Amino acid sequence: MISIWRRATQHLAFVILTYGGRFGVHFDSALPCFSCPYVAGCSGHCYLMALQSNWWGLQMPWVVLTSGLGLQALAVFGLFVLLTLILGKTWCGWICPFGLVQDWLTMLRQRLAIPEARMSWAGRDRLRIIKYLLLLYLTIIPMLIAHADLHSDFSLPFCQICPVKPLMPLFVGNTAHLALDTANTITLVFSILSVTIAAMMVVGMFFKPRFFCIFCPMLAIIHIFNKITPLRLTKNPPTCLACGNCSRACPVDIRRVHEDRANVQDEDCLLCLRCVESCPSDRTLKLTGFGKSLIVSARRRLTTDG
Amino acid sequence: MKCFFPLPRLLLAAIAILPPVCADAQALGASVLGIPALVIHNGGHEVFSDGTLLARYRLSFDGENPNGRCQDIQAFWRPGSAFQPGRRWLPLPIRCDSQNCEAEIHMGGIVFLTLLAQARCAGIFYQAQTIDTLHARNFAPGGSWAAAGGEPASVIPSLELIPAPAHYYPQTGMTFSFRYPKAESNLEITSNDVAGIIDAGGTGSNGVAMKSGDFSFTLSHDPALNRQGFEATSERIIVVRERAVGAHTGQVSAFTLNVHRSRYAFLRPESGMALFVAVAAVSVALVISLKKQSWRR
Numbered sequence: 001m002i003s004i005w006r007r008a009t010q011h012l013a014f015v016i017l018t019y020g021g022r023f024g025v026h027f028d029s030a031l032p033c034f035s036c037p038y039v040a041g042c043s044g045h046c047y048l049m050a051l052q053s054n055w056w057g058l059q060m061p062w063v064v065l066t067s068g069l070g071l072q073a074l075a076v077f078g079l080f081v082l083l084t085l086i087l088g089k090t091w092c093g094w095i096c097p098f099g100l101v102q103d104w105l106t107m108l109r110q111r112l113a114i115p116e117a118r119m120s121w122a123g124r125d126r127l128r129i130i131k132y133l134l135l136l137y138l139t140i141i142p143m144l145i146a147h148a149d150l151h152s153d154f155s156l157p158f159c160q161i162c163p164v165k166p167l168m169p170l171f172v173g174n175t176a177h178l179a180l181d182t183a184n185t186i187t188l189v190f191s192i193l194s195v196t197i198a199a200m201m202v203v204g205m206f207f208k209p210r211f212f213c214i215f216c217p218m219l220a221i222i223h224i225f226n227k228i229t230p231l232r233l234t235k236n237p238p239t240c241l242a243c244g245n246c247s248r249a250c251p252v253d254i255r256r257v258h259e260d261r262a263n264v265q266d267e268d269c270l271l272c273l274r275c276v277e278s279c280p281s282d283r284t285l286k287l288t289g290f291g292k293s294l295i296v297s298a299r300r301r302l303t304t305d306g
Numbered sequence: 307m308k309c310f311f312p313l314p315r316l317l318l319a320a321i322a323i324l325p326p327v328c329a330d331a332q333a334l335g336a337s338v339l340g341i342p343a344l345v346i347h348n349g350g351h352e353v354f355s356d357g358t359l360l361a362r363y364r365l366s367f368d369g370e371n372p373n374g375r376c377q378d379i380q381a382f383w384r385p386g387s388a389f390q391p392g393r394r395w396l397p398l399p400i401r402c403d404s405q406n407c408e409a410e411i412h413m414g415g416i417v418f419l420t421l422l423a424q425a426r427c428a429g430i431f432y433q434a435q436t437i438d439t440l441h442a443r444n445f446a447p448g449g450s451w452a453a454a455g456g457e458p459a460s461v462i463p464s465l466e467l468i469p470a471p472a473h474y475y476p477q478t479g480m481t482f483s484f485r486y487p488k489a490e491s492n493l494e495i496t497s498n499d500v501a502g503i504i505d506a507g508g509t510g511s512n513g514v515a516m517k518s519g520d521f522s523f524t525l526s527h528d529p530a531l532n533r534q535g536f537e538a539t540s541e542r543i544i545v546v547r548e549r550a551v552g553a554h555t556g557q558v559s560a561f562t563l564n565v566h567r568s569r570y571a572f573l574r575p576e577s578g579m580a581l582f583v584a585v586a587a588v589s590v591a592l593v594i595s596l597k598k599q600s601w602r603r
Contacts, residue, residue, distance in 0.1 A: 182572045
């Protein structure tokens with residue numbers, strides 16, 4: 001049942017975020033998910049774009065931060081923090097349009113009865129650092145443009161290599177971002193990187209559920225606020241049967257949920273609640289909000305859901 | 307044609323997906339206006355810490371300071387294009403000294419505007435126009451906009467740029483259409499751009515006389531502009547001289563277009579798709595080759 005609700009929410013969010021702008025829906029540029037600004041008619045932009053843009057590039061740091069310009073930047077940041085605090089990682093598991101695209105590829109693979117690729121724990125742990133490196137990259141480059149005269153074609157450095165940029169506009173019939181931009185060497189190199197990464201990600205996402213989420217810098221930012229978000233995934237270790245269903249069901253291979261600890265929310269957790277859904281023990285895993293149980297594991301749910 | 311990114315090109319050629327990737331660019335000629343003209347030059351935009359924007363404009367006559375060579379120098383501006391109904395020209399103070407003649411617009415909000423300057427030099431009437439988009443970073447209009455309560459001026463632009471939505475962001479490769487209302491005039495049209503100027507009859511080229519008052523102008527690409535950042539602009543000036551006939555002294559009109567490099571002309575979708583398919587195929591092969599190691603359902 002949780003999966004059905006999640007799928008319905010994801011599809012609704014996909015339609016609203018991808019096409020809502022055509023019907024006057026606008027959420028500004030503070031969304032903690034990949035609602036790509038390169039999609040014409042989208043209803044809101046991913047906050048990573050605002051984070052990279054020039055006015056957040058701190059061209060006049062102290063003056064800007066005390067001016068209308070700074071207030072505008074802080075307003076967008078404040079809205080992003082608010083949205084992140086309210087829903088936490090559910091942005092990733094329940095709302096992110098690119099997350100749904102990844103889930104579609106997984107469903108397609110399952111329909112074709114192609115087995116999932118396995119990634120070693122060690123390999124996965126090594127890749128975790130990439131999202132933080134990308135976060136560093138997307139904040140430092142705009143500052144270098146502002147202060148070190150870096151060529152302005154380096155602007156929006158993450159968007160230029162983000163696989164979402166060439167792929168999501170396909171849903172509105174725009175293939176322009178899959179093209180190589182031969183205007184100059186910088187644009188050409190960025191467009192080659194963009195198309196290459198997009199192709200690798202499509203294959204990766206097909207064989208491995210939520211493959212892009214391993215590298216997603218948005219997930220890294222949301223995780224920074226994880227300690228103060230009211231939505232939490234918790235576990236009651238004494239009632240755990242240690243069956244391992246939870247970690248097997250997890251699309252991002254989180255081991256922590258199988259361990260004997262109360263706080264099982266890992267930095268890569270998407271709050272998709274597949275673990276809660278697959279847990280055969282009553283009230284062992286639960287999603288809490290402001291200390292209250294919102295969704296709990298139940299043997300009954302497992303049996304009725306099949 | 308000179309290719310200016312040899313290394314990436316070699317990389318692409320190595321995987322055999324590279325159709326001609328060098329921009330089909332033509333080199334811009336030097337400033338070969340040939341006709342003395344009053345011209346508005348964009349002097350740059352400056353965003354202040356309160357988010358408002360100051361746009362500076364400089365006037366030149368025959369490449370030099372018009373101060374002392376011309377009389378009755380005046381400038382005007384209006385939001386929107388020059389020929390949108392219901393919009394009026396507003397006087398724009400212009401400061402002339404021994405170095406320059408300059409005007410400034412300080413405002414907030416995001417505004418597309420047209421500027422016009424006129425002067426009489428050696429007995430001939432000269433007019434200059436340009437379009438510009440001001441991207442201030444605060445929320446509300448202000449500055450010159452708020453101060454523009456003065457009497458609207460009665461100004462008749464001699465050269466009309468026929469409005470189009472794309473004028474909001476002029477780019478190389480775009481075609482601009484103009485109309486010189488005195489269609490019966492004997493016109494001489496030239497520009498500092500090597501691109502051809504086509505009259506309504508489909509004939510003509512740069513620097514030739516035309517009978518028709520309607521003509522279009524396709525801006526050539528510029529490799530030097532391409533190498534600069536996306537914010538860089540190149541100044542293209544088009545000059546129309548109405549020849550003196552009898553007692554009529556004739557007049558000269560100039561239109562300045564500050565154009566960015568084209569966003570779309572250098573995109574190679576076929577190359578991109580080919581690269582995408584090639585990388586995807588290699589990635590699939592890699593995953594399948596690793597299949598023997600460990601899989602799970």
